[in-house]
Amino acid sequence: MLLNMIFCSYLSVIKWLQNNLIPCPFKKLTGIDCPGCGFQRSLIFLLQGNLKQSVYMYPAAIPIIITVIIALTAKIAPATKQSPLFFRYAYTFTGVLITASYLFKIINRY
Template sequence: MVLFQNMICSQLVFINWLQNHLIRCPFKYLTGIDCPGCGFQRSVLALIQGDFNKSFGLYPATIPLLLFFIYGLADKFFKLDNSKNQLKKALFIIVGSIVLISYTVKLLGYYQHYKASA
């Protein structure tokens, strides 16, 4: 029981450390506009904490992107994708489309907010 409590406590300390050491986005720093990847770090943290709704709300492409990376690593070691099986390309197009659509929606939201305040 003590081991289980120590594991939970160390996980909470690690998550707290991660939340305080997120990498700042240079694109947003220079332009004031979110980049297509803004929200990914916070989304992964929410996913680690088990909050899938918050993770999806912060960055909808997180889960498909992580699955794509896992598949890419598995493919590198186990040669899953051959010339007839184009799964990696299809996954890349799907994940890219999700990123592009969510970024477009985010930018339209910024534009609407800017237009309403002007």
């Protein structure tokens, strides 16, 4: 019974997220996707367990989430000794992936 309630509330959260996506002000003003367009839908696909569709929608979503989790963990628990070089590589990889996927999207669209 408890598992059923958790599952139903999980589904209602996903449904709420689908119905309340935040509109992109950059796209609204220019008509062009911004580098972050697709992240929300990708996150919803990821929460639904559809990894392939999530990566297709926005390839940088998973690296962004992992990078944020690592950065928050290091901030909250500084006892973990991560090298600053590791963070630099994580941030650089995520930034390059965001830029590459955005350029790919723009080139294929126009």
